[in-house]
Amino acid sequence: SYELTQPPSVSVSPGQTATISCSGDNLGEKYACWYQQKPGQSPVVVIYEDTRRPAGIPERFSGSNSGNTATLTISETQAMDEADYYCQAWDSGTASYVFGTGTKVTVL
């Protein structure tokens, strides 16, 4: 089965840039998206189709996807960005959605 691997945790200082990776075989050939999940809340998409931001998502969230790795970048990180982040892709081989293992972002 297709797997997406993320680092368990990322720490960042306020105002700095946080980078979260998502690795999977030939992930760059698929579209990746990213969800933010705060404690006790449902996930919210912050990036879809590798680089697109839904309405209402701040410009400090950006994405890229190439080779085997998709990346979510949070620029000028704020305390409110502290959350769990999950990547997700569609695996056409099994006709399944696949989620990454999740990354906890801590703003120190």
Next chain:
Amino acid sequence: QVQLQESGPGLVKPSGTLSLTCTVSGGSVSGHYWSWIRQPAGKGLEWIGRIYSSGTTEYNPSLKSRVTMSVDTSKNVFSLKIDSVSAADTALYYCARSPEARSGKRYFDYWGQGTLVTVSS
């Protein structure tokens, strides 16, 4: 604004059947893909499967043998059944919508608030 609300028993006995319903308001189930996703406490997200409004389904291969999904367009709801449950099925269960059918985009734009299902005797 589309809203999704999960409902169903919060406690299921081992070897029993987990049954949940997702009620869609502010929009129609017709013409969209609807998924179930679960999250054990303190763990990550797992996609269970999806159903199109016509009734076509696709399931996570790891759960396929135990999962059944259905849709009732007249009631604007869709449902999930998981057979032969065990403690490993204890999780927060979400229903969610994908805009794929209308736009080709494969992600989840609307989520329910989730419902906790515990498998225990």
